[in-house]
Each structure stands twice: as C-alpha cells, then as structure tokens.
Amino acid sequence: xxxxxxxxxxxxxxxxxxxxxxxxxxxxxxxxxxxxxxxxxxxxxxxxxxxxxxxxxxxxxxxxxxxxxxxxxxxxxxxxxxxxxxxxxxxxxxxxxxxxxxxxxxxxxxxxxxxxxxxxxxxxxxxxxxxxxxxxxxx
Amino acid sequence: xxxxxxxxxxxxxxxxxxxxxxxxxxxxxxxxxxxxxxxxxxxxxxxxxxxxxxxxxxxxxxxxxxxxxxxxxxxxxxxxxxxxxxxxxxxxxxxxxxxxxxxxxxxxxxxxxxxxxxxxxxxxxxxxxxxxxxxxxxxxxx
Numbered sequence: 001x002x003x004x005x006x007x008x009x010x011x012x013x014x015x016x017x018x019x020x021x022x023x024x025x026x027x028x029x030x031x032x033x034x035x036x037x038x039x040x041x042x043x044x045x046x047x048x049x050x051x052x053x054x055x056x057x058x059x060x061x062x063x064x065x066x067x068x069x070x071x072x073x074x075x076x077x078x079x080x081x082x083x084x085x086x087x088x089x090x091x092x093x094x095x096x097x098x099x100x101x102x103x104x105x106x107x108x109x110x111x112x113x114x115x116x117x118x119x120x121x122x123x124x125x126x127x128x129x130x131x132x133x134x135x136x137x138x139x
Numbered sequence: 140x141x142x143x144x145x146x147x148x149x150x151x152x153x154x155x156x157x158x159x160x161x162x163x164x165x166x167x168x169x170x171x172x173x174x175x176x177x178x179x180x181x182x183x184x185x186x187x188x189x190x191x192x193x194x195x196x197x198x199x200x201x202x203x204x205x206x207x208x209x210x211x212x213x214x215x216x217x218x219x220x221x222x223x224x225x226x227x228x229x230x231x232x233x234x235x236x237x238x239x240x241x242x243x244x245x246x247x248x249x250x251x252x253x254x255x256x257x258x259x260x261x262x263x264x265x266x267x268x269x270x271x272x273x274x275x276x277x278x279x280x281x
Contacts, residue, residue, distance in 0.1 A: 002187060008164045009188040013195020016157035016169065016241075020196075021203045023150020024143065027213030032281055035270040039281065044147045049244055051151020052158070056249035059159040069166030076166050077250075083257060090236025091243065091258040093228050094172075095265025100273055101225025102215055104240040105233060106171040108226070109193060113200025114211035121219055122226040129230020130172075131180045 005071050017110045023048035026111045028102025028118075035099050158246055161192075170242025171196075172233035216280040221273075236261070 024030040025048055033042035068074060098104050103111065103122050111119035158169040165188065177189040204211050233239040236258055238247065243262075247255020273279040 005165050006187045006191045009161065010191040010195040010198075012157045012161040012165075012169065013192035014199045015153055015160070015195075016171075016192075017196040017199025018203060019150040019153030019157060021150070021199065021207065021210045023147050023154070024210065025150070026200070026211050027209075028215050029213040029281070032215055032270055032279060035266040036274070036281055037267045038271050039274065044143050047144055047147035048151040048154065049240070051148045052154035052245045053151075053249050055152050055155025056158050056245060059155070060162070060250050063159060063163045066163075069162070070164045072166050074166065077162075077168055078247075078252070078254075080254060083254060086235050087237060087254055087258055088261050090232045090234065091238075091261035092232070092236075092265040094232030094236055094239060095262030096269045097225040097228025097232060098240075098262060099266040099269025100228065100279070101217075101222050103222075103225065103229070104171075105175055105229060106196060106239075106241055108229070109171070109175060110196045110200040111211050113197050113204050114208070116212065116214070117219065118214055118222050121222040122229075125223045125226025126175070126230035127179050129227040129232075130176050130234050131230075132227070133231050133234035134180055 001071050008071070016106065019048075019052070020107050020110050023051075025104075026107045031102040031104075031107070032099070154241075154245060155249075158241070158249075162246075168242060168246045170238050170246065172229075172239040173237075173242060176234060217278065221278060232262075 020026050024045060030045060034045040101122055105126065108119050108122045108126060112123055161167050161169045174189045174192050177183060177185055178193045200211060238258060243255040243258040248259055270279065274281060
C-alpha cells in the first residue's frame, strides 16, 4: 500500500504542477499583478483558484460519500474547528511573504525546474523558515 | 487575452483534479506547505508519499519547461534578498497558520471549512497589502 500511495502521490504532484504552470501561478509577475488590487489589477488568477475550488467542491462530497479511500482504510481530513490566533497571524505572515516574492509553496517548488536563482533562493529560505518554526515550537 | 483566461481556468481545473485524486486514492488533503515540511525538516512515516508529491511537482516543471519556458519565469525586477525574506515568511507563516494556498485556499475552502476560509481571507488581504506597500516604497517594481 505504501508503494501505491507513493506512486499516486507522484502522479498527483505531476498534475498539480502542470495546472500551476499553465495557469500562470509559477510566474511571480502574474501573481503580483493579481495581488496588485489597488494598482493595475490583473484578475486572471482568480480563475486558477476558482477553477480548482469549483472542481473540488463538486468532487469532495462524491469522494467522501465512500466509506473509505481506495488505498488506506480511513480518511485523513483535518477536523479542527477552532479559530486560533496562530491560524490568522500565520496566514497573514504567509501572505506578506507571498506578496513580497510572488511565490507560494507549490509554485516556488515547481519553478525550481527552471534552474533560475530566484526560486532556489525562495525555496531554501522557506526550509529555513520552517526549521525556525519547528525549533521555536519546542520551547 | 481570452487565451490567458482559458489557460487559467484549465490550470485551475487540473489542480482540482489533482487534489481530488489525492483524496480519492490516498484519503489525504493536498496541503503543499505541510507536504514540503514533512519532506524536509519534519520527516516522519509519511515521508514517502510527501517527497513523491514534491518530486512530481518538480518533474512537471522539468517537462513543461521544455515547451513553455516563459511560464516558469516572469521574474519581477527585485533584489535577490527579497526572495530570501519572502521564502522565510512563507515557510514560517504557513506552518504557524497550518496551511497555504493549496491546503486552505483550495482544499479547505472547497469543503467549507471555516478555519480555511478565514485563513484564506487573511493571506489574501496580507498579500494585497504587501504588494501595495512594497510597491509604494519601491522594493517591488511592477
């Protein structure tokens, strides 16, 4: 089962990456144009997020009406309901970084394949940021 | 112009299909910041499927870079250190907030999770404020 899950996950990553690239999410200039709401706003990327949400909104209830997923024997879907300060503040910090660099995690990782310095610097720093989070959580 | 809109919607549709097959087969939510965290500094027994997803993303880039090289570039005229600061904030923020554009913005919003809807509002507002501010002080040149 572990091997099947791993292969499926690779395929899922492939499809996700193709979606990001043809949708324009791996281009920081387009992302920043989308976030430039008070300037010359470029709304096209709404269709990337909107398209993804539209498809998954329809498929999610159909898929989870099954008693279990195809490979493992139970669903692993977050059940947390509590709105916490760290949820809102963490997301806000993420948004500031997104607006500064034009990359969120998926597109940054995918753009490593361009062999350009900027996505590489971004992804290395993202690892550092995550390591800093992990280190500060223990205290 | 119409082409760009079509491609955006098609790309979004593919992302929706990707997260749906991840759910159907593996029973998992596709949260890329969490997947990347579990592939790097926080490895556990789920390391295998997580690193496979990351490699899938990079492989799609390697293949499509041959056909659409411009789609993987489009850099903004900014200093390299802005990317270093941006990466740190994205890494730290997505872990503190428990998700990013994929986990909260796509998967969470699709199943009407209040946590994800609020998180998405938070990072969208922050992103817009960030671009507005950094353009104003000349760090980003659009």
